[in-house]
Amino acid sequence: MIIETFITTPFQQNTRVLACEETRRAVCIDPGDSANTIAEFINANNLDLQAITLTHAHLDHIGGVSDLHKIFPHAEIILHKDDEDLYYNLPAQPLFMGIPRDELKALGLEYETPPTLTRNWQDGEIYAVGNLQFKILHCPGHAPGHIILAEENLRKVFSGDCLFAGSIGRTDLPGGDYEQLINSITDKILPLGDDVTVYSGHGDDTTIGHEKATNPFLTGVYQITQGRFA
Numbered sequence: 001m002i003i004e005t006f007i008t009t010p011f012q013q014n015t016r017v018l019a020c021e022e023t024r025r026a027v028c029i030d031p032g033d034s035a036n037t038i039a040e041f042i043n044a045n046n047l048d049l050q051a052i053t054l055t056h057a058h059l060d061h062i063g064g065v066s067d068l069h070k071i072f073p074h075a076e077i078i079l080h081k082d083d084e085d086l087y088y089n090l091p092a093q094p095l096f097m098g099i100p101r102d103e104l105k106a107l108g109l110e111y112e113t114p115p116t117l118t119r120n121w122q123d124g125e126i127y128a129v130g131n132l133q134f135k136i137l138h139c140p141g142h143a144p145g146h147i148i149l150a151e152e153n154l155r156k157v158f159s160g161d162c163l164f165a166g167s168i169g170r171t172d173l174p175g176g177d178y179e180q181l182i183n184s185i186t187d188k189i190l191p192l193g194d195d196v197t198v199y200s201g202h203g204d205d206t207t208i209g210h211e212k213a214t215n216p217f218l219t220g221v222y223q224i225t226q227g228r229f230a
């Protein structure tokens, strides 16, 4: 599998292009911005972008969808239905996050309404990209329509903002729910196996085994402060 990471937006989001080496079929996971740089990589490597595959609809993950879709208008845009409201409200998202309106332009956070979605992810569907097979798992908690993409044969999971090296996604944004996020991680991500490499929406790559052993949200260290025992 070809995996190219582009760090985008003031939030240092990991936008990725994934591709099948044999067929050159490709997807872009979570284009935060930098559409021209992403397109240059796709074209220079002779890849065929079949879809923009979104883990969830926070602005740092979808801000580049419009520009990338203008360059590759045949690419599908796929998102879980429970994040559609967030997606179509992209222009207002920075305001929900408390960023003053007069600072949006300087931060590069002035957005148009993104293009119409092609379809919605279904929990449990198998999504093929050439010879790659991604299992789509609905993992709400950080955002209501968050999904992860697991390539189980190649032992890799693209976990968006559910699980990070040493941390987990924030749950204080609209639609977030701490208990639900912990359940998503415990029931959907950890069972993929300790040897699975985790490619997160922010920060470094890790493995499920390493996070199970050391991540304070999974080892129990942080449970008390989150009121889980109250």
Ligand SMILES: [Zn+2]
Binding pocket: 056, 058, 142, 143, 161
């Ligand atoms: Zn997010």
Ligand SMILES: [Zn+2]
Binding pocket: 011, 013, 058, 060, 061, 161, 201, 202
């Ligand atoms: Zn993010």
